[in-house]
Structure formats: C-alpha cells, structure tokens
Amino acid sequence: xxxHNAGKVTLCFPGQLSRVPDExxxxxxxxxNLPHPFLEKAWERAGFDLSSFFFQRxxxxxxxxxxxxxxxxxxxxxAFDRYRRKGGKWDFITEHSMxxxxxxxxxxxxxxxxxxxxxxxxxxxxxxTGEKRPxxxxxxxxxxxxxxKRICAEVHGALYVANVxxxxxxxxxGDAASLERGIELSLKHGAISVNRLTFTAPLHSPLLExxxxxxxxxxxxxxxxxxxxxxxxxxxxxxxxxxxxIRSFLVEELYRPVDWEGCVQHLLSQDVTCFVEMGPDNAxxxxxxWIDRDVKALSYGVQxxx
Amino acid sequence: xxxxxxxxxxxxxxxxxxxxxxEEIAVEDISxxxxxxxxGLGLDSIDALELVIGLEKEYGVSIPDAEVGKKVFxxxxxIAQYIVDNHGREVAAADGxx
Numbered sequence: 001x002x003x004h005n006a007g008k009v010t011l012c013f014p015g016q017l018s019r020v021p022d023e024x025x026x027x028x029x030x031x032x033n034l035p036h037p038f039l040e041k042a043w044e045r046a047g048f049d050l051s052s053f054f055f056q057r058x059x060x061x062x063x064x065x066x067x068x069x070x071x072x073x074x075x076x077x078x079a080f081d082r083y084r085r086k087g088g089k090w091d092f093i094t095e096h097s098m099x100x101x102x103x104x105x106x107x108x109x110x111x112x113x114x115x116x117x118x119x120x121x122x123x124x125x126x127x128x129t130g131e132k133r134p135x136x137x138x139x140x141x142x143x144x145x146x147x148x149k150r151i152c153a154e155v156h157g158a159l160y161v162a163n164v165x166x167x168x169x170x171x172x173x174g175d176a177a178s179l180e181r182g183i184e185l186s187l188k189h190g191a192i193s194v195n196r197l198t199f200t201a202p203l204h205s206p207l208l209e210x211x212x213x214x215x216x217x218x219x220x221x222x223x224x225x226x227x228x229x230x231x232x233x234x235x236x237x238x239x240x241x242x243x244x245x246i247r248s249f250l251v252e253e254l255y256r257p258v259d260w261e262g263c264v265q266h267l268l269s270q271d272v273t274c275f276v277e278m279g280p281d282n283a284x285x286x287x288x289x290w291i292d293r294d295v296k297a298l299s300y301g302v303q304x305x306x
Numbered sequence: 307x308x309x310x311x312x313x314x315x316x317x318x319x320x321x322x323x324x325x326x327x328x329e330e331i332a333v334e335d336i337s338x339x340x341x342x343x344x345x346g347l348g349l350d351s352i353d354a355l356e357l358v359i360g361l362e363k364e365y366g367v368s369i370p371d372a373e374v375g376k377k378v379f380x381x382x383x384x385i386a387q388y389i390v391d392n393h394g395r396e397v398a399a400a401d402g403x404x
Contacts, residue, residue, distance in 0.1 A: 105340065139351070141351045141355050142355055142358065168355060169352065187371065187372055191371070192351065192353035192358055192371075192372055193354060193372055193375070194372065213307065283352070286350070286353065289327060289356075290355070293327075
C-alpha cells in the first residue's frame, strides 16, 4: 500500500492511544508477535515488552498511560519503518500531541533510542504529576468552539481547551473536579459524545507549567539535530527547524493546546493532497476527513505493513 | 416498527457509506439490525458526528444530545425509524420523488 500522487504527501504521527490495541495480548503465542528489531530495543533500553504489555520494573508497570505512550511510540515507529522500506514517499511530517517523539525520529532529528527514552521519560513525569495532583482530559464531540469556551468559563475552575481537533471536536483538560463539571455541562449543552481519556495529568493545559523545569532538565542529555524532512508541529502548523526550538517545543507543548485543525489547514495550503497516519488507529484520519472531505487520508497501520 | 420502507433502509446505508467514506463497503455488507458502534461496523464518536450532520442535511432531522444519539445509532433500522418519527412527510416525499 504505497501511494504515489501528484500532490504532496504528509505522514501523520498520532498522539497516545486511548486504549490497548486489540491485537496486544489476545493472540495465541504471547500476543503482538511482530518480528521487529525496535521491539527488542524497547526491551533492552526501556524494559518494556510490547507482546505482553508490561514493564520489567514494577514501579513503571503500574502506570497505564506510560505503557500506552511507549506502545504508541513503538507502533508508529514500526509502521513508519515498514512504509519507508516499501518505498513509501513523503514531503512533510506532522504530529499530534505526544506523536511528536516518533515524528522527530522519522524526521531524523533524534535517534530511535533517544526517541524511546524521551517518550518514556516525559510519560513518567506526567504520570507522577497526575498522582500528585490528579487531573484529566475528555474529548467532547458535537459542540462548537463558542460553546466549549462558554463551558470552560461556566465551570469557574481550572478547565481548559487542550485540543482543537476540528470545528466540532475538542478536548478539555483540567483538574479532576473541574473536568467532572465540564463533562456534565457538555452533555447538558447537547454534545453528541463525551469520552474521558485515560490521562491522569491535565496535558496541554496551563496546569502543567509547573513541570517545565523537570522536563527541561530531563531533556538536557539528548542530542537533537535539524530535521531532514520539513517537520510541522501541532501548533497551527508551525515548522520546527532549529534544535533549540524543538527542545523548547517539547517542554512547552505539554502545557499549551494542540491546534490540529490549524495544522491540517496549513498543510492543505502547502499543496498536500494525501495524509498517511502512522499507527494502528485511524483517529487522525477521521479528523482529517472532517476538516476536508476531498483530501485523501488513510491509515498505514502495523497490520497493513505486515 | 411502522413507516420504515426497504428503500429508506437502503438510503440510510448509502448515507453511512458516503458520509464515512467507507469505500470498500457495499450496501449489502451492512446489516440492518446489527449495532453500528463498537462491534458491528466498529464506528466511533467521530463517525457519529458525521452521521449527525448527514441526517441533518439529507433529512432535516437533528440529534439533540448524546442520550438520543445513543438510541438512534443503535442500528440502521433505528436510524430509519427516527427519521420516520421525526419527519414522516419529508421521507414520504423523498421516497415518492426518487
């Protein structure tokens, strides 16, 4: 499934999966038996076994989101590796939320090993933050931007718009009590669906400014190179060019909202006619379908790659 | 259930295929009574929003909230019944006109 077309192609790296993919742990013979060197490296470098979805260290294994984060990174990287090996082409790389780590590797700005350690390290900081000060996130579908803003204001607490994924698709983020009220109000105002995400930290909200220093310090040890493919970040399509800028992005994106709609609109203005999602899910593909029904959007999952 | 014609059932299936761009699925592949979400076609909440918009545009019926949505999107037949219950005349006119 390699696509050639006249317009430009963007590879999209999705954020953290919201659940364990069905294939993991359900197949006979130990689950997700993908013969891939990345999985061996995950065990050696991060102590994570994808086939049985567990971390060697008990203190890491108890964090669901940490496991989902590393799983998402690995599955995106395997999809990308196979796409590349089959001669798949691309002109841009973009990412949504925590998809930045795999996107950086695909753009050759960081190595696979460093990407893995960064994804895991930041995931761990987020989990520990969520334990100390519980918060959460919820996807709200159906309401418009004005209504969402009004709900955040009506809550009279710490509730923020964390993702603008489309004109009627948003993610709210905040402290536990405010999120609860936000969910209730969203349903009351006629949202088609409100799904609580697994995150325990209020990602992409100002509440996470408090972890800035921890993340900055954690990032100092990693080497970042200029991307070799135009890398478009989820802030309305901001191009990430300079390594220092990327380092700042990795810190700031944790407490600033994702503007996926703006990002896709920017790429459309750059003559992109095909978006290929790298990973086992098709959430970004469906969001792109909502933003522009005429553009080609498809998911190049791990199964396609086999 | 009354008022739901085979034609309306087929039209709802067509709407689902077109709205969700299910290029590899034919009308015959969609079961009339099977669940659309989770199991069955495996649709999700982003798909639900597409169907809400599709129903508004094609039939002028609106889904006011998640509770109604949950009932309406149980199956193709439930969607068809909701269209009939809310806009019987327009459906009849559309059926007659095509």
